[in-house]
Structure formats: structure tokens, C-alpha cells
Amino acid sequence: xxxxICCFLVLLLVMLGxxxxxxxxxxxxxxxxxxxxEKDIAVMSNLGLMSGIGEDGRENKVFAPGNTVNRxxxxxxLQRILELDFGKLRFAKQPQAGxxxxxxxxxxxxxxxxxLCAINQVFDSGDNFYPERxxxxxxxxxxxxxxxxxxxxxxxxxxxxPCYQDMKGLSQEDTNALVFTSNTGLMKGDNQYWRPHDTVTxxxxxxxxxxxxxxxxxxxxxxxxxxxxxPGHTLNLMxxxxxxxxxxxxxxxxxxxxxxxxxxxxxDTQSGNLVGQGGRDFWRFKALKAGSxxxxxxxxxxxxxxxxxxxxxxxxxxxxxQVK
Numbered sequence: 001x002x003x004x005i006c007c008f009l010v011l012l013l014v015m016l017g018x019x020x021x022x023x024x025x026x027x028x029x030x031x032x033x034x035x036x037x038e039k040d041i042a043v044m045s046n047l048g049l050m051s052g053i054g055e056d057g058r059e060n061k062v063f064a065p066g067n068t069v070n071r072x073x074x075x076x077x078l079q080r081i082l083e084l085d086f087g088k089l090r091f092a093k094q095p096q097a098g099x100x101x102x103x104x105x106x107x108x109x110x111x112x113x114x115x116l117c118a119i120n121q122v123f124d125s126g127d128n129f130y131p132e133r134x135x136x137x138x139x140x141x142x143x144x145x146x147x148x149x150x151x152x153x154x155x156x157x158x159x160x161x162p163c164y165q166d167m168k169g170l171s172q173e174d175t176n177a178l179v180f181t182s183n184t185g186l187m188k189g190d191n192q193y194w195r196p197h198d199t200v201t202x203x204x205x206x207x208x209x210x211x212x213x214x215x216x217x218x219x220x221x222x223x224x225x226x227x228x229x230x231p232g233h234t235l236n237l238m239x240x241x242x243x244x245x246x247x248x249x250x251x252x253x254x255x256x257x258x259x260x261x262x263x264x265x266x267x268d269t270q271s272g273n274l275v276g277q278g279g280r281d282f283w284r285f286k287a288l289k290a291g292s293x294x295x296x297x298x299x300x301x302x303x304x305x306x307x308x309x310x311x312x313x314x315x316x317x318x319x320x321x322q323v324k
Contacts (some may be wrong), residue, residue: 030060037065037203039266040210047213047236047262047284049080050206065203072110072131073202074143075123077209079113081216082147083233084120095119101129117143120150138174138196140208141187145177155215157183164194186211213282214238220312228317234261235285239297239312241265242278246301247309249281257293257318258285287318 029045029052032038041063044050052063078084097104097111100118104111110131117123122143135143148155162182167175178194181187186208189195200208217238218227229235235258239249243265251260262284267277285295293316300308 028061029063030056030058032063032065032203035065035203037207040206041065041203043210043213043264043266043282044077044206046264047282049209049213049262050077050202063202065201065206067202068134069140069200069202069205070132071123071129071135071139072108072114074135074140074200074205075117075131076110076113077205078122078143078147079116081209081212082151084116084122084147084150085230086116086119087150089119097129100125101127103128104131117147120147122146122150134199136197136199137187137194138170138178140200140205141177141181141196142174144186144208144212145173145180148180153216155184159183162189162194163192164189165192166194166196170196181208184211184215186215214280217282218314222314223312224314226315226317228319229287230320231287231289231318233287235287235316237283237285237295237314239281239299240278241281241299244277246303247299248302249312250298250300251283252296252298253285254293257288257291258295258316259288260284261286285316287316290318290320292317 029041032041035041041050045052045063052061053067054062056062095115096106097108097115097118098106100115104114108114108131114123114129114131118125123129123146157180160183162179164178164182167178170178174196178187178196182189182194187194213236217236219238220240227235241247241249253260260283262282264282265279266282267279295312295314295316297312298308299310299312300306
């Protein structure tokens with residue numbers, strides 16, 4: 001009987017110890033509890049990649065998941081994730097958004113993101129950017145597709161031509177963008193329709209960008225390898241985890257070289273945080289200065305004085321030129 005009680009207490013401690021990570025709220029937004037994109041919004045908020053729109057009359061933080069996304073918002077979120085830069089281009093003077101679009105104020109909150117998107121040809125060139133215009137699904141797919149190509153990222157995907165009934169009439173580039181986002185799972189269709197001209201809500205954008213983070217993140221397959229990035233840029237790390245069993249990842253890194261700017265944990269399914277159900281831990285590190293350092297991760301139970309169940313190491317090379 002004592003043994004049964006002891007086992008029960010250990011299990012209770014494990015569940016209580018895991019609860020802070022499992023009970024993370026998506027930015028404490030009052031309007032996303034129970035929403036179908038709640039976990040996606042949580043990741044984007046806790047990693048510092050999307051924020052709310054303000055507060056309601058009761059000082060509750062609001063995300064507005066049903067609001068449509070405009071071009072300025074898309075450029076800003078995509079820039080935060082992909083960290084587009086000048087690449088090999090050199091300029092006699094610092095470029096500004098107004099050099100590319102006459103309707104973008106150089107002091108606007110989204111100006112730098114629009115400028116970097118313009119340099120990397122993420123959006124079509126023209127006299128105007130139309131920052132307040134709502135974006136469609138095909139515009140989001142095209143921007144993601146162009147951004148990934150601009151970064152030179154090699155993302156594996158299934159080689160399959162999807163068959164949606166509303167693909168006809170799309171340009172070759174838009175067809176390629178649709179195929180890429182569909183085959184990578186970023187933007188799937190439903191009932192044989194992809195709906196390329198439907199506008200995109202903030203919740204839908206959170207889901208797409210959460211998927212993009214998962215695609216470009218460093219994972220356990222990179223254990224023991226090197227990763228290069230430039231000062232000021234970030235590294236996204238995603239590791240399999242199951243805190244309901246008592247095991248947790250602990251990070252060790254040089255805080256003079258790297259700063260932890262975001263962290264999140266999400267279960268694999270939408271059915272809740274059940275005992276034994278695994279998920280993913282996310283970390284977002286920012287490179288502070290040039291040099292080399294190492295991230296060391298251990299996966300263990302805090303109360304056990306034994307070797308960790310798993311370890312993960314990544315040598316980080318921080319160089320002026322970003323090389324992926």
C-alpha cells in the first residue's frame with residue numbers, strides 16, 4: 001500500500017512539475033482560449049514573432065484571430081522569421097523603404113521590413129506597396145516561397161503535384177508557390193479547393209508561420225554539427241520533448257554570445273495535455289557578437305542523479321556573413 005501511495009505522489013509531482021510548461025498561455029490573449037489556432041498563436045507569441053493588437057475595455061490583451069492580415073503585417077512577420085538581409089549587395093547609402101515604394105513612410109513601424117522584402121524581391125515591384133491592403137492565400141504562399149528562395153534554404157518536401165480544382169489560371173510562379181506550401185503542409189486545401197484568392201486572417205497566418213518555423217528550425221538531426229549565423233540574427237531550435245514523464249530539456253550556453261529571446265512548448269495534438277503525450281520544445285536564440293560558442297542541452301529528470309536520457313550539442317559559428 002505504501003508503495004502505491006509513493007508511486008502516486010511521484011506521478012503527482014511529475015504532473016505538477018510539468019504544468020508550467022504545459023499551461024503556457026498564448027500571450028494571455030483573452031480572445032484565443034479554445035480557438036482552433038490557439039497553439040499556433042502561442043508559439044508565435046512566446047517566440048516573439050507575432051504580438052497582439054492591444055487591450056479591450058477591461059485591460060485584457062487581444063490578439064484578434066479573425067482580423068484580416070494586411071501586406072505590412074505579412075512583410076513584418078516574414079522578415080522576423082526569415083531575417084532577410086542585403087546578402088551580397090552593397091549600397092553607397094543606407095536604403096530606405098521609400099526608395100522602393102512611394103506610399104511607405106520611412107518612419108512607419110513596418111518600413112524596414114518592407115525595405116528588406118523589396119531588396120529580396122519578396123513582393124512585386126511597383127510604385128506603391130499598398131501596406132493596408134488585405135493579403136490573399138496565394139499572396140502569402142508567393143511571399144513565403146520567394147523568401148525561402150532568397151535565403152537559399154533547402155527544404156525537403158514530397159514530390160507530388162496537388163490537384164485542386166481552383167488552380168487553373170495561376171501563373172507558373174504562383175503554381176510553384178501553391179505546390180510548395182501544399183506539399184510542405186504550410187497551406188493545405190480542403191474539399192479539393194485551395195482557395196487562392198481568399199483573404200487570410202491573423203489566426204491563419206499564425207498557423208502558416210508556425211509551420212514555417214518548424215520547417216527551418218534546427219532539430220535533433222543536427223546533434224553534434226555546426227550552425228552559422230550573423231550577429232543580430234537568430235537560431236530556432238526545436239527538440240522532441242515529453243514533460244509529462246518528468247523529463248525536461250535544460251539549456252547551457254554562453255550568455256555573452258547568445259541571448260534566449262523566446263521559448264515555447266507544444267503538444268503534438270489538439271486533444272490537450274495528457275500524461276504520456278509528447279510534443280516539441282522551441283527555443284529562439286539571438287547571436288550577440290562574432291565568435292564561436294556551443295549550445296549544450298540535456299534531457300533528464302531533475303530529481304534523478306543519473307546520466308541524462310538524451311543530450312544535444314550544437315557548435316554555433318557567429319560570423320559577419322550569414323551562411324546557412
